[in-house]
Amino acid sequence: MEQVRVVLRASDPLSYEGLLSYLQSRSEFTVVDPADQAEATVFVVSCDQLTADVVALLRRSAAELAVPVVLVVSEITEAELLIAVECRVVAVLPRGAVTADRLAHSVLAAANGGGVLPPNLVGELLKHVERLHREVLTPNGLNAAGLTSREIDVLRLMANGFDTHEIADELCYSERTVKNVIYGVTHRLKLRNRAHAVAYALRTGMI
Amino acid sequence: MLADRDAVSDPFAGELFLTLAMEGRLVIDAVRADAAIADLQRTLSAVQNRLHVLRVRQGRPTWRMDDLPDDLASDVVNAIFADQLSPGRLEQAEIELRKYIEAVRCARRPGPPPGAAASNTPEPQ
Structure with missing residues (x-):
């Protein structure tokens, strides 16, 4: 041989x-x-x-x-x-x-x-093909319903013009918690800033 | 087997699939190829629907979500949301998905999987 x-x-x-x-x-x-x-x-x-x-x-x-x-x-x-x-x-x-x-x-x-x-x-390549559907239609694994009730509450008050201190008072949270919620939602949804987060929530009918 | 260091990188490799198929390096049995093609066509159809929604919306800047029936509003929200998260990806997907479909059609072979061939026997455990 x-x-x-x-x-x-x-x-x-x-x-x-x-x-x-x-x-x-x-x-x-x-x-x-x-x-x-x-x-x-x-x-x-x-x-x-x-x-x-x-x-x-x-x-x-x-x-x-x-x-x-x-x-x-x-x-x-x-x-x-x-x-x-x-x-x-x-x-x-x-x-x-x-x-x-x-x-x-x-x-x-x-x-x-x-x-x-x-x-x-070939199996690995076909798995890649299978994943395309999810990656294209639900980027970052999220859909439009990907907000928690706490996030919605914070976004609603942001849309009403409240600042961090006022949101914290209204919801009985610490300012740190409010900041963490805002950071979490903007980071997870890849939103640019607070205004973008509010616009997103309004557009999607969340608030 | 796969690590996830690049989970958010560009997900498309249509050109590579085309090259592999045309060079005869990618061979897929008919059953798996047909399933993959059906899956890709379903994805392409969904992408085209979303692009249609986005184009209609661009043409009507005063369009209000309240004017839409609930089921349609949900589709519109999902389309807009996906486009906000990854701007331009749907347009890219429409191009790339066609390449994948062409590649899998080219790689499709009738008969049993190529794994049945002597050169590709299962790896020893």
Whole structure:
């Protein structure tokens, strides 16, 4: 059987040595020197997070080598996963759960898969599609009914021209509480200031 | 599996999906592809409805919520609210959702999922 030629890059020496020992323990793989990376059939990259440097490395390899990539990473966000897939990553292995067998399976699948995304990554992409509906129609996870009764009371008095001290007196709250309520609603709803908060509440019929 | 460091970043990747599908790197079995397309079309329809509401409202600056029936007023409020939270996102969504739909159609393959192929057998536990 023809050996799979692997280029290995890791963000720290310990990970590099660990993954290298895994790969060298299997007769199916030859680890090639990065200087000879043009001969590689699979690229294995290990990192803690997808930092700008790692993304740059992946983009370079996608442009220059165009070989499938196995990414070993501690954590990855949805947006980072999309970047990784764009850079020909076809397998993502959680760093803390990598074993010699799992690494070998992923590298072989990458070598034999012709760059086609495996079912688990297709599944992640389809989850992204499913989330679009929610993200587009209810940005920040909120709908127009996302105010508490306390927030509505404060906004109603703000709309009547009360200042923080007067609102606190009227509702028997401390001024700090009133300020926290105002900060909470403006921050959560991404409103610019008190006037915007009042306008929002009026427009949505909350007050 | 996914962390949430970028929960509020730009949610769209229509161009990437198109590229993956056209290069043959994204392959989706017919069942999942059809479900995804139906989901995307439903979202696109909702986005277009909201954009319609916003455009009608822009054309009638004196429009009052009190003049609307309750069920319609609720739709209008939701449309305006979403647009206030993320201005321009609905317009962007209309463009991007069409790309997703085209990509999934292109990636759709009849028959069983590609996971059944020898090269993509499940990862060992």
